[in-house]
Amino acid sequence: MAATPPQIAHRSYGRAQAARPPGVQDLLRGEAKQRAAAASRGGGNGRRHEERCRRRHQRTLELDVLDCAVCWQALCPPVFQCAVGHLICSSCLAKLPNRKKCYTCSRKGDYNRCYSMDKVLGSMQVPCSNARYGCTVKTSYHQKQEHEATCPHDEPCFCPVSCCGFSGGPAAATHLRHFLTDHGWPSTEFSYGASFDVAVRDEDEMRVLIGDDGHLFLLTVALKPSSCVVDFSVVCVRPRDVEPKFRCIMAFGSWKNSNYYARSEFQVTSTAFFGGMPPECVMFSVPKLCLDKDSSIHVTMHNTLA
Structure with a gap:
């Protein structure tokens, strides 16, 4: 007859948990059953809700479709549309010489208020x-x-000098203090639309230009030993251009050694100097043989949005 294995009593050495009262246990079991039943009944609705959320996050929209067809600025309520559906902002509509014809497609008819686009613009957050x-x-x-x-x-701005570890916010005062105090670069204050002269020395130079609206610019003079010309460039010290804002005109004339005149007008690039001076920013060059100790270039800055 096989021996009956001894019964081993398991003893718990942890602190015994207090048993819940029967009423509480019944209540918890009832709630669990109710949740399971609700999930069983509404499982399809829950899955559909999750699918709608997933699709909502996956949707993309090219924001330029929300620009006015005339000025290409962002549309803001109230928005109007022609019979075909071309959109126009209220300010451009007021300036049209003929409001009975669409500016985009030339179809005859009145512009009408587009309430659906007003609703889209009011609900969209970027x-x-x-x-x-x-x-x-x-x-x-x-x-x-x-x-x-x-x-x-805003994006931080840096220093164009490669060995300088300076970085700061977009505030012009921070960079002005760094350029003038730490590097000792000369500066010139100017008003937009008024010409001013910048002396050309026989050495590389960084000059700080300070607009009457507080914007900072760097004018660079580069005399490369292997080149027969002196290169000039102007950049705006700001992280980015929301849209092109500044233009520069540079001119130089020499009648002492030779009859020479050159002029260039160009869009001013904005830069944060991440990685140094932006490439291909040279917009004006003067032959070295035309320069002497009294040479200078004439500079005119324009604020195109003013």
Whole structure:
């Protein structure tokens, strides 16, 4: 007859948990059953809701479709449309010489208020371009540019000198103090539309140009030993151009050693100096043989949006 194995008593050495009262256990079991039943009945609805959320996050929209067909600026309510559906902002509509014909397709007919687009513009929120620098603000599309103009989380600007580790915010005062104090670069204050002279010395030079609106520019004079010309460039010290804003005219004339005159007009590039001076920013050159100790170039800056 096989021996019956001994019964081993298992002893719990942990602190015993207090048993719930029977009424509480019954209540918990009842709630669990109710949740299971609800999930069974509404499982399809739950899955459909998750699918709608997933599709909502996957949708993309090219924001330029929200621009006015005339001025190409961001549309803001009230928005109007022609009979075909071409959109126009209220300010451009008021300026049209003929409001009985579509500016885009020339179809005859009145412009009518587009309430559906007003609703879209009012409900759409876009993140600030400085979100990667810590900005959490979301605005309507037509208010995005206004916010970014004063956003405190703007992209940092650096120093164009390769061995300088300076970096700071977009505030012009920070960079002006660095350029003038740490590097000792000369500066020139100017008014837009008024010409001023910049002396050309026989050495490379960085000159700070200070606009009457507070914007900073760097004028670079580069005398390359292997080249027969002196290169000039002007850049605006700001992280990005929301849209082109400044133009520069440079002119030089020499009648002492030779009859020579050159002039160039160009769009001013904006840069944060990430990686140094932007490539291909030279917009004006003068032959070295035309320069002497009294030479200077004539510079005129224009604010195209003023």
